Amino acid sequence: MSRNRLQSGLDRDVYQVVRRYVDSSNESPLKIRPNAIYEHIKNSNSSLRRRPKKQLEDSIDRALLTIQEDESGEDEMDEIEGDFGAGDVKPKEESKSIDFMNKQIVNGWANSGTATPKENEEKTKKREGQKGGDRESKRLKRVSAAEEKKIDIAPPKGMSLSDIGGVDNVKTQLKEHLVMPLLGPEAYNSRNIPIPRGILLHGPPGCGKTVISRAFAATLGVPFIEILGPSVVSGMSGESEKQIREHFERAKEVAPCLIFIDEIDVIAPKRDSAQSQMEKRIVAQLLISMDSLAMESNDGKPVIVLAASNRPDSLDPALRRGGRFDTEINMGVPNEPTRELILRALTRRTVLSDDVSFSSLAKRTAGFVGADLKDLVSKAGTWSMDQYREALEKQAMEAESEMDVDGSANKLSTTDLSIIRLINRVRDKTMTEPPGFEHTSISMKAFDAVLPAIVPSSKREGFATVPDTTWRDVGALAGVRDELQMAIVEPIQNPQRYKAVGISAPTGVLLWGPPGCGKTLLAKAVAAESKANFISVKGPELLNKYVGESERALRQVFMRARSSVPCVIFFDELDALVPKRSSELHEASARVVNTLLTELDGLSTREGIYLIAATNRPEMIDEAMLRPGRLETLLYVELPKPEERVDILKALIAQRGGVINPDLAEVARREECNDFSGADLESLLRKAGQAALRRGASAVEQQDVVAAAQNIKPSVGSLERYEQLRKRFETKLW
Secondary structure, three states: OOOOOOOOHHHHHHHHHHHHHHHHHOOOOOOOOHHHHHHHHHHHOOOOOOOOHHHHHHHHHHHHHHHHHHHHHHHHHHHHHOOOOHHHOOOHHHHHHHHHHHHHHHHHHHHHOOOOHHHHHHHHHHHHHOHHHHHHHHHHHHHHHHHHOOOOOOOOOOOOHHHOOOOHHHHHHHHHHHHHHHHOHHHHHHHOOOOOOEEEEEOOOOOOHHHHHHHHHHHHOOOEEEEEHHHHOOOOOOHHHHHHHHHHHHHHHOOOEEEEEEOHHHOOEOHHHOOOHHHHHHHHHHHHHHHOOOHHHHOOOOEEEEEEEOOHHHEOHHHHOOOOOOEEEEOOOOOHHHHHHHHHHHOOOOOEOOOOOHHHHHHHOOOOOHHHHHHHHHHHHHHHHHHHHHHHHHHHHHHHHOOOOOHHHHHOOHHHHHHHHHHHHHHOOOOOOOOOOOOOOEOHHHHHHHHHHOOOHHHHOOOOEOOOOOHHHOOOOHHHHHHHHHHHHHHHHOHHHHHHOOOOOOOEEEEEOOOOOOHHHHHHHHHHHHOOEEEEEEHHHHOOOOOOHHHHHHHHHHHHHHOOOOEEEEEEOHHHHOEOOOOOOOHHHHHHHHHHHHHHHHHHHOOOEEEEEEEOOHHHEOHHHHOOOOOOEEEEOOOOOHHHHHHHHHHHHHHOOOOOOHHHHHHHHOHHHOOOOHHHHHHHHHHHHHHHHHOOOOOOOHHHHHHHHHHOOOOOOOOHHHHHHHHHHOOOOO
């Protein structure tokens, strides 16, 4: 019986059902339709009918084919053993019918991917007499596949270090750790100094880790073996470890050699949190392979591993010890001068107009990494091509209007006509270029057009960006502004002044006071004024119900800040994140407080990270947060006085683009506006606009503002509590 094709348990179960159906129907298997069997299974077999329809139909086809082969084999045996009389010859009509059925079945085999009886006969012969030949053929196929899968050792082409700008510090570090160890290892041998074995590049996505690695390999010209993290992972047991082992063995054969592992966090996660045994084996194999790269075990030939990851904290700690990846280089979010250098490098081969200002573009691309800036240049070029295409189409349209157009063109749709018009214009090489497009340069107008639509990847990934709020948007609060200027803006812009007098900048500032007085606005203005990156963290959003997740999110914030130096971290509603620790406080909340305290202790040794926090309830914050060295500067943001209310209202009116008369800000001096906060003044303008719309006016007038002021109650209730807290927490300003 030919049942070798019935390999799975499903096939065997279906075969039994089909066999019983054929026996009970007393019909030839050739005449039974697969659809009839499928309906029979659906109505009678509860376990099989839950299988996917396509899978079940394929199993029915294979079962029918097996039964047909069995019966045709028995018929052949009967013909061999019996007489060949005239009575054995079937009528011609029945033969035609069977031929027709056979054709239908063969067509079904072709559609379902099942082999024909002829192919099955050949397979049977192979199984019976050529098993040894099959094994030899498979072995030869494996050998040929291995030959085809040779490990490429050629260095990258078409890349150079001059194509990468703004990362001179990274280039310098790579020069120190790659050039002499790879090209002059004898100098290390003569001095008995070990060469660096592993370098880990880490930073946010798109900052250029892979590009600079390949560019350095192309410049060095040594054999280069690239291991792409996900491509190594295999579903077969032992295959992933084998690939890693083969790549490292090949590197030692062609040494001096540079190995580059991209996205190393995929193949070397922390073993204590690994999802499977395979991941643990891959990490162990990578550790062993790294240890085998010692020069003394490879005849003094150096092999250096360069790896890239944007999640260094997820790597197994054993990889980051000395002797493995003992050198770590952080490629952070570029600052303004660095972005200008990157833009100059990206446009080195691009023709630009004289009006393109790199400094202006660098100032407007806060939070952009190298990949975002490359996208900006690419989209500016595409925008220029779109303008050129529209100019060509317009030129062709003008040419058509001067000559008689074929009447058939009127039958075409507008879109079809524009396509044909553009095709004809591009093919016509005799026409002159449209006016203004004689040169192929990209203008500043192109960059201005596409820049607003580009969202920096660091913003999408949760990294820091520079806000667009300035001191002009902040009315009044002169004393608080001066203190913030000295505590944060000056240390970032002029750090040498602090070094000259031998002091360090304050590590943190706490803004506290009634709600709606501009604490958040002040923090944004400070970051924008100092040109520092800005990470805004709302206290409650870090809290997570799962154990350890809140602390991990907090550590992630500071890790992102270290990748975005100089950086201002702003914690809004800090009292929700670090309440006073007591016996009644939940253990999870206490761990969050402890995590933030330890992170702040490290700020004194991490230059360029500044902390601003805001709260309405300073008495609820844990006292350890308010000691010197953490949030040591406490600034009370009080309700604005009459003159300050006028300044705030003028700033709010200016933000509306001049549609409201600035003189209306004098209304803020009136008695009705006493105890108004900045948020109340914002509401005042909104309600004044509504009042103007109700009386059908096209502009806001004084009567609208006065009416609105009379209908608004101050949002801040009792000020006595804040006055009492002021005696306890206020830091005296100069």
